[in-house]
Amino acid sequence: MQSDRPMIELGSVRVDYLVQRHGIRSIKAYLTSFGSKRLLERKRILHDVDLEIRAGECFGIIGRNGSGKSTLLRLLAGIVEPTSGTCRVHGHVAPMLALGVGLEPELSGWENVRLCRMLMGHDRGDMDRVNAYVRSFAGLSDADLEMQTKRYSTGMMARLGFAIATATDPDILLIDEVLAVGDVAFQQQCYRRIAELKEGGCTIVFVTHFLSEIQRICDRAACMEDGTVVKIGSTHEVGLHYHGLLGITS
Amino acid sequence: MVRAVAWRNVRLRYKSSFLGFLWTLLNPLLFLLIFLLIFSEAFPQVENYPVFALSGLIFWSFFATTSAHVMGALVENAAVLRSLAVPPLVFPLAQLLAGLFNLLMSFIPFAVILHLFGRIPHSTDLLVLPIVLCFGTFILGVSLALSALNVYFRDIGLLWNALLPAFFYITPIAYPADLVPERMRWIAEVNPLYHYIAAFREVLYYGRVPSPDQWVVIAGLAVLASTIGWVLYRALRPGFIANY
Secondary structure, three states: OOOOOEEEEEEEEEEEEEEEOOHHHHHHHHHHHOOOOOOEEEEEEEEEEEEEEEOOOEEEEEEOOOOOHHHHHHHHHOOOOOOEEEEEEOOOEEEEOOOOOOOOOOOEHHHHHHHHHHHOOOOOOOHHHHHHHHHHHHOOOHHHHHOEHHHOOHHHHHHHHHHHHOOOOOOEEEEEOHHHHOOHHHHHHHHHHHHHHHHOOOEEEEEEOOHHHHHHHOOEEEEEEOOEEEEEEEHHHHHHHHHHHHOOOO | OHHHHHHHHHHHHHOOOOOOOHHHHHHHHHHHHHHHHHHOOOOOOOOOHHHHHHHHHHHHHHHHHHHHHHHHHHHHOHHHHHHOOOOOOHHHHHHHHHHHHHHHHHHHHHHHHHHHOOOOOOHHHHHHHHHHHHHHHHHHHHHHHHHHHHHHOOOHHHHHHHHHHHHHHHOOOOOOHHHOOHHHHHHHHHOHHHHHHHHHHHHHOOOOOOOHHHHHHHHHHHHHHHHHHHHHHHHHHHHHHHHO
16 A cells, blocks of 8 residues: 655754753752753754655664654654754654553543543544444453553553554554563554554554564664664665664674 | 543542542631631631631632642653643643632532631622632743743752742731731732732622722733743743653
């Protein structure tokens, strides 16, 4: 279901984070200077990122810790804005940057479904279909879903989180390393759902440390290092490059 | 979205608690009890001291709890704000909305209690609502600034906790304002809370319509506080993501 229509276009994107230079010690300095400039320091997280991801593609991003992968996903999810450069994302994005985020342990499964969908920017419509999907994907009974989620097992929470994020077919699905938490059965179930969404034309951006996962599901990939994309190409080429960075010879 | 999150906050505050909503009443009533035991003889010039004290305490308690909740709103929802594209402002707004809802609900039992102390309901009582609106805007402004600063300095919460009791005693809640010596009166009057408490008391205790001057002051303070809060929030927001 791939086409040449670009879904994600990044042009020389730079993202700076404002981080605290001195921490709490300078609360006095802040109050006397009354400006945020002296207090915060610009730290370049991403620079010169050029990337085009086409409709229906499953695109992998690999790189070491701190290479800017998560920030790149946050940029695509609209959580951070580029400091300079252009970032165009076409269509509805389902971000899965952490599994089960926003789930409130004191509330029931149903209440959490409603709340999390709302936080993800969906309206109330279609709730019946969403509920049916969540019930079947997460393998939870009505009794489970009436229960407070604090009584759920880790696996149940992970299933619920994944189900909520993928309930309505998004145009773009962002996945950040979230599948590592579950057991093998859960992972396989997630891969099946990802494949199904891809069949339906969904564009997928997949971030991971594991080359084998990228090679398993991705069509193309990019390797990141020090806040920029250093290699784009087939999963094989990118894999070789990544191993080169790590100093692994194969 | 703000409404949904506010409703979550209301639910969470009382979920798995035995007394639930009654906790909102407990704090002011406990203070009232202490005041009655200690102060009721101390201010013989105040007629019907319980109504006098309670008409201030209800709103003090609203201020103290709501400002603390709004202040923590950004930091407590850091996980969501780091991984979903939700405007951060949703969470402070939702805490304010939950606080307002709580206050309005508590008016019912408080009306009964005030009545038991011999207070007669009056049609001007409805003027409490516009004052609540101004007060709510004022609290939002102050605590939005605090919630943004709290992202950078986690001791803002501790600082606020230390300051609140001081404000409580500076504000004429337990005692009438005219008891403050003339030359110290300015201290009471630069305190914004004084003006809100005075307006509430004007309606609930004296049964009078607040003067135009009072309206100008409480509306002006609300605009001023919310402007400052908004400007500070806007200035500090670019750094939120790296410092939650």
